[in-house]
Amino acid sequence: MAGRGVDEPERLGRTVLPDGRVLGWAExxxxxxxxxxxxxxxxxSRWMGLGAGTSGSDGDGGDPVAGLGVRLVCLDRPGLGVSDPAPEGTLTGFAEDVRHLVDERGLRHPAVIGFSQGAPFALACAWAGAVRAAAVVSGSDELAHPDLVRMLEPDVRAMVEAATADPRGAEADFAGMGDPEVLCDLVVRLSGEADRRIYTEPGFARSFRRAVREGFAQGPGGYAREVVLTMSRWPFDPAEITAPVDLWYGAQDTSPVHSPDLGASLACRIGTAHRHVVPEAGGALLWTHTRDVLTTLLARRTRALAGA
Known part of the structure; x- marks a missing residue:
């Protein structure tokens, strides 16, 4: 169980992108x-790492990042934290930002994890060839895809339809509703029992709420922009992804904005996908099953490099 929150980053920084924008990161x-x-x-924001002592089914309770020799780099997406906004930004544009960061920081052959709404951004990086392997954990699917819209809860379907029909209007509406405390409380309220224990554990709650508050440091614009991006049709075809992708979902996940079929249809669309559904886990399995996710991801990366 996620019992001690998230350690302070060991390194913080900002990378200047070719167009002059800044991309923030923590390591x-x-x-x-x-x-x-x-x-x-x-x-x-970049303050949300993978935690310390987040064992769950992972075993010894030690820090899996340090224990597995991982250099974890958490990114502030455009408009969040200290990263400059990208008013015309896209999912594929973010992948190009990442490609530049990888070159500038000397991150050789990286892998990527996309959690919840971060999943479409991670998959865009895999599609663009900016990473060698990817793990989607409790990921938001392409909710505007015709095969998925009919599965959505009415409130989520209305948001998707608004983002598709009038992106600018929807972005303004989402910005008007954007508030870090409201968002954190919403996550807890929509969580099932398994996840609520994680999100309300004092140490984890402090880390999570801090990371979201920092995400809103520039206001709600960055949040609103990426809600529109992720709830619209994606500008890339997941079927074109050639890097290995692991899809991780918890059978107890009750979030209406994650994949409505726990990644089943997404797994069919990505030819390199391996789908894992953990019976006892909820949407917070990135922190309850950290070691499982990381060891599988590292093994996929190693095999991908060996086959290059």
Whole structure:
């Protein structure tokens, strides 16, 4: 169980992109470790790492990042935290930002984790060839895809339809509703019992709420922009992804904005996908099953490099 929250980052920094924008990042683990990028959930800033003592079914309760020799790099997406906004930004544009960061920071052959709303951004990086392997954990699916819209709860379907019909209007509406405390409370309220125990554990709650507050440091614009991006049709075809992708879902996940079929249809669309549904886990399995996710991801990366 996630009992001690998230350690302070060991390194903080900002990378200047070719167009002059800044991309913020935080790092944990050895600088010569295996680079793993983290695209965190909605409005969650670079402060949200993978935790310390997050064992769950993972075994010894030690820090899996340090224990596995991972150099974890959590990113502030455009408009979140200290990263400059990208008013015309896209999912594929973010992948190009990541490609530049990887080159500038010397992150050789990175892997990526996309959690919740960060999943489409991670998959865009895999599609663009900016990473060698990807793990989607409790990921938001392409909710605007015709095969999925009919599965959505009415409130979520209305949001998707608004984002598709009038992106600018929807973005303004989402910005008007954007508030870090409201968002954190909503996550807890929509969580099932398994997840509520995680999100309300005092140490984890402090880390999570801090990361979301930092995500809103520039206001709600970055959050609103990426809600529109992730709830619209994606500008890339997941079927074109050639890197290995692991899809991780908890059978107890009750979030209406994650995949409505726990990644089943997404697994069919991605030819390199391996789908894992953990019976006892909820949507917070990134922190309850951290070691499982990381060891599988590192093994996929190793095999991908061996086959290059």
């Amino acid at each position: 944990w683990g050895p600088e010569d470790g295996v680079p793993v990028l983290l695209c965190a959930g909605a409005a969650t």
